[in-house]
Amino acid sequence: MTARPDVFGSVRLGHLVIETNRFTDWRRFGTDAIGLHHDDLSRDLMRFRLDDHACRFLLRRGPAEDVVAMGWHLDDHTTFERIEARVRAHGVPAVAGTAEEAGLRGVERLLRFPGPKGITQEICTTPVLATDPLTMLASGWVTGDPGMGHVALTSTRPALTRGYFSTVFDARLTDHIDETISGVKLRIRFLRVNERHHSIAVAAVRGLPVDPVRTRVQHLNIQCQSLDDLARSYRRVHELGFDMALSIGQHTNDRELSYYARTPSGFEWEVGWNPVVVDEATWEPGTHQGISVWGHTPVGQTVIDRLDRFRLGARSLLHREKTVPALSGAKTPDG
Known part of the structure; x- marks a missing residue:
């Protein structure tokens, strides 16, 4: 059997779509706080x-x-067609935008096609470049070939979630990380x-099929230039009165210096700087104990907050997590 072409290295996180009714708060958060x-x-x-x-985050009104x-x-239309073929070959519906x-x-x-936790996955080619200059408080963000950052999910079925992206x-x-x-x-x-x-982190509670997070995404990340x-x-996040989830700290695995603010919609937004870049010739997966070398201390967390997490975890036992089984198991050749 001929091995299917590998698309690794031709894919990057390019944009996110957020549904919210809190436009005023989001405008202040994104523009005045994050920059x-x-x-x-x-x-x-x-x-x-x-x-x-022209777009990295699209916010549309909704609940x-x-x-x-x-x-x-x-990277190109060939990669687009390879991914489309493997999605359709597994019997998963895909809809052209x-x-x-x-x-x-x-x-x-x-x-567009279905993804883990009910998050639609979208593949795209040929980004449109804006003609208007940037007007923002930050001096710049690291994007380019590696993409614009990452997304972290919590899952009660982590093997299926990992299998999907593979x-x-x-x-x-x-x-x-343990x-x-x-x-x-x-x-x-x-x-x-x-x-x-x-580009994706998948967190799971060991030994219990519970999800302590209300939102489908636990946090998203973007990377500062400086x-x-x-x-x-x-x-600015502090001065404007937005909630800080975790103070500045440094991660054990990617060595990124970062903090986590809480967005108006409730999930967290990580702003980071200077993570390591993987060298495919030498990298070996390892296990790290704890998410941080230092810092990342919870800010303003109360007993009520902890009880809410346990309540959400218990509630998750009553609702089966959305998965896409056809795309979460063994690989098959492209169509």
Whole structure:
């Protein structure tokens, strides 16, 4: 049997779609606190930019208060067609985006299909470059070939979630972290689709099929160009009264210096600086104990907050996590 072409290295996280009714708070959070460029498209649509791409975050009005779609930018139409073929070969429905939907995301070609936890996955080619200059408080963000950052999910079915990204995007395991938070043991697996240390992190409670997070996404990450940008955005988050989830600290595995703010929709937004870059010739997956070398201390967490996590975990036992079994198991050749 002929091995299927590997798309690893031709894929990068390109955009995210967020559904929210809290446009005013999100505009202040993204623009005035984090320091992004923003464009109001209409009463129901807003975009944030990080670089010369016309869209990195598309916010649309709706009740989810969550990330509802993840967009993956691909190197070329050949990679697009390979991924489309493997999705369809597994019997999973895929829908071509309209010209309007592609335009809102700042891409020329768009395909959507189901993803883990009910998060739609979108593949795209040919990002549209904005003609207007950036107007933002940050000096810049690291994007380019590795993509714009990463997304972290909590899962009660982590093997299926990891299998999905391996099947669709040929994701590779970078490393693991074992951590205990409030007496709960977690294992976090970090997956990469290019030289960025990880584009997806999957956290699971060890020994219990519970999910302590309300939102589909636990956090998203973007990367500052400078340490000054990190420090200044951290100060602005505090001064503007937004909740800080974790103070500045440094991770054990990717060595990224970062903090975590809580977004108006409830999931967390990590702003980081200077993570390691994976060298495919020498990298070996390992296991780290604890998420941080130092810092990342919970800010303002109360007993009520901890009880809420236990309540959400118990509630998750009553609802089976959405998965895409056809794309979460053994790989098959492209169609």
